[in-house]
Amino acid sequence: MNCQRAREVFPELLDARTAATAHLDARTHLAGCPDCQRDFATLSRTADALGALPDPAPSPRLRRNFYALLEEEKNSAASVRATVERSRRTSVWRWILAPLAGAALVAGGFFAGQRVAAPAAGYSPALAQTDAASRRELEDLRRKVDTMGQLVGYSLLQQQQRPTNDRLRGVLTSALRADENPDDRVINELISALALDPSVNVRLRALDGLFPHADREVVRAGVLASLPREENPIVQVSMIDFLATARDAEARPALEKLVLNEGADASVRTAARRALAQL
């Protein structure tokens, strides 16, 4: 071993943990090399001096501060643990209580509703007065709504240029209103629709709307007046059935005319014959 290789392992020879276990070659070289001996000796003295340096002691403040810090951290950790535990418990109770609270709320609402809406056997006079006033107000509102519906239907009937669907809807609305609250204006509009509307469907629906009012002379007269102008066999047959059902004797001349009209549809003539037989 040369000096360079030997000096590379001097730190390990100077370390008590490694000195005794190896580096036999370096020891042999060191024993016979004065230069390396001087180098090793100075390094050894430096290492010894370094090892002999006294370890300074920290002040009591360090220990005091550390334990204060530790205590603070423990409190913080305990607080976090408590929060987590509380949260966990709350979470468990939430799972248990939430459905119960929901059910209680529904039951409470049900009973409260029953209590408020239940028919009161022993109403107080004030409550009865309030109830009567409410009823009056309700009837008034219902009338207004009816009137509004009639107006809408009337408006629709007035606008022949509007699409068939709108007119049909208007006729249906008028028929419904006429059924509930017969009004001359609505009846007139239904008769007008039967006589003048270009749509077969609208005319048929108008006739249907007039059926409940077949006992009224104005209605029968309107249907009878429309019959000669009607060209559609379906509507014609429906009108004939209407007049037969209404037992309108004044329809007889018009029906006879149809029976004799060879240009009329066979079903129309048959229906007219049957109606005449009924009359």
Next chain:
Amino acid sequence: MIAALPEIPVAPVPAVRNVGSRPAAVVNAPAQRSDHALMLAVRDGELDALGELFERHHGRLFGYLAKLTGDRSAAEDITQIVFQRMLKYRHTYRDDGSFTAWMYHLARRCATDHYRKANAAPQATDPADLHDHADEAPHAGHRAAARDDHALLHTALARLDRDDREVLLLARFQELSFAEISGILECSVGAAKVRAHRALRQLRDLYFRLQQEAAD
């Protein structure tokens, strides 16, 4: 600012080691838990175990930092911060870790932060703090003037580069293996040995030069 610490790559070591200069009676106590076991307990929430680790290591750690920085007050502050970080980052302590290596790794980071702060904004020492120091000996420079051998060595140490001083102190004082030192310094084992050897030679040169100057 204290930066977040990543997991520290340190070599696994046997569970029981590094008992240092504690009394033999304490060392041989059968119920004695190793540093590693204590730190694992701290990690798992037994914070009181850190008190035992503090008692075992704070003196040695303070001594290392005092030699490294040459400033007792700073060494105390850094020691305090090291144990504070142990608490803060206890969850990063690894099952196969070495407590001592981890502690010196933290110490190295804290010392680096200290130097960075000191360079950025030098601050005066609070005179009130000086009364707490147990050792009221004069500064190393004053003792060098009095031809005190220890003071000469302190001066020589202070003249080393910080990296050389660091590796020398770790290798000579802290009873760490070069494998552990290489983990702390984040270099290879061979590089750690070379750096320690070179640092010792430089210290020797400085030390004998100072001795010569003092003799003249």
